[in-house]
Amino acid sequence: MKCFGVYLRRASLVGLAGLLAACSAGQQTTGQQADHLAAGELVQPGQELVPPGMTLRSVFPAGIEVTKQCEGWVPHLYDDAAGFCTIGYGHLIKKARCDGSEPAQYRAGLTPHQGQLILTADMGGAQYSVMTAVTMPMTDGQFAALVDFVFNVGGANFRHSTLLSAINARELDRVEGQFNRWVLADGKPWPGLVTRRQREIALFFSGVEKPRVIPRLGERLTPIDIRGGEQR
Numbered sequence: 001m002k003c004f005g006v007y008l009r010r011a012s013l014v015g016l017a018g019l020l021a022a023c024s025a026g027q028q029t030t031g032q033q034a035d036h037l038a039a040g041e042l043v044q045p046g047q048e049l050v051p052p053g054m055t056l057r058s059v060f061p062a063g064i065e066v067t068k069q070c071e072g073w074v075p076h077l078y079d080d081a082a083g084f085c086t087i088g089y090g091h092l093i094k095k096a097r098c099d100g101s102e103p104a105q106y107r108a109g110l111t112p113h114q115g116q117l118i119l120t121a122d123m124g125g126a127q128y129s130v131m132t133a134v135t136m137p138m139t140d141g142q143f144a145a146l147v148d149f150v151f152n153v154g155g156a157n158f159r160h161s162t163l164l165s166a167i168n169a170r171e172l173d174r175v176e177g178q179f180n181r182w183v184l185a186d187g188k189p190w191p192g193l194v195t196r197r198q199r200e201i202a203l204f205f206s207g208v209e210k211p212r213v214i215p216r217l218g219e220r221l222t223p224i225d226i227r228g229g230e231q232r
Contacts, residue, residue, distance in 0.1 A: 049125070049128075050124050050125060050127075050128045051128075054128065056124055056127045056128060056131070057127060057131055057143060059120075059123065059127065059143065059144045059147050060140040060141075060143075060144055062140075062141070062144065062203065062206070063140070063141070063143070063144020063145070063147065063148065063203060064116070064119075064120065064144075066144070066145075066148055066199045066200070066203055067089070067119065067123065067147075067148045067151060068089055068116070068119065069199070070148065070152070070192075070195075070196045070199065071089040071090040071119070072089070072090065073088065073089055073112065073115060074086070074087065074088065075087075075088070075109050075110050075111070075112070075115065076109045076110075077093065077098045077102060077106055077107065077109075078098065079097045079098055083096075083097050084096065084097070085097060085098040085099075085102060087106055087109075087110060087115075088110050088114070088115035088118055088119065089115050089116070089118070089119040089122075091115075091118050091119070091122060093106060122151075123147060123151055125155065126147045126148075126150040126151040126155070127147050129150045129155035129158060129159070130143060130146045130147050130150055130158075133155075133158060133159050133164055134146065134164070134167060134168065135168045136167060136168060136170050139206075139207055139208060140207075141203045141204055141205070141206035141207055141208070142203075142204050142208075144203050145200040145201070145203035145204035146158070146167075146200075146204070148196070148199075148200055148203070149163075149179070149182070149200050152182075152193075152196060152226070153182055153226045153229075154226075154229075156229070157226065157229040157230065160229060160230060160232070161178070161229075161230050162174075162178050162181075162220060162230060163175065163178035163179060163181075163182075166178055172211050173211040173212065173213055173214060174213075174216065174219065175201075175204060176201050176210075176213055177213065177219065177221050178221075179197045179200055179201050179204070180194075180197050180201075180221075181220075181221060181222065181223055181224045181230075182197060182223075182224050182226055183197060183223055183224075184223050184224060184225040184226065185225065185226055185227065186225070186227055187225060187227075189223065193226070
């Protein structure tokens with residue numbers, strides 16, 4: 001089952017045109033229309049803006065693969081569940097149905113390589129959010145897990161989360177429980193979000209000893225809707 005991707009991602013058409021032009025031609029893979037809402041449907045619009053000249057920490061390959069799996073791959077233009085024109089790894093073209101007026105580079109479809117270039121460009125805002133919000137040193141797995149989380153739920157939700165508070169307090173025994181709260185979308189539990197959270201947890205603790213989870217008195221573990229965010 002595809003994971004549920006909802007963070008707003010829309011790089012400039014000029015920049016993406018350059019990316020696509022730089023890609024070498026290759027065979028397109030077939031894909032089915034994604035069964036989840038496209039980017040930005042359940043969170044407030046507005047991508048994190050990366051300051052000019054900012055050097056972003058790279059997401060290591062295993063992290064990119066998790067995001068690709070969760071977003072799902074469709075090489076051609078399609079209308080997502082909300083009726084918005086989308087392509088590739090959940091890349092939002094416009095908040096309207098596809099009608100043939102889309103830029104030529106999208107109408108021709110994408111190769112997997114082109115799709116990954118667009119995805120990595122779209123992820124820049126999430127990388128910036130994690131770099132500026134997290135104060136503890138992070139392994140590659142921890143950074144990748146949090147970038148995928150922010151890519152899914154949005155930077156504002158992450159900055160106001162108990163998950164971030166636990167991480168910055170270095171109370172890593174609380175991390176799994178806090179990840180697992182973010183499984184509701186529009187008031188309903190989504191299996192794809194459960195899957196995504198489990199993949200993020202596995203990434204976060206890859207290569208490090210996973211601490212024993214001991215329930216803490218007063219720890220809030222109620223499910224959170226990614227649309228509304230955490231209510232303190």
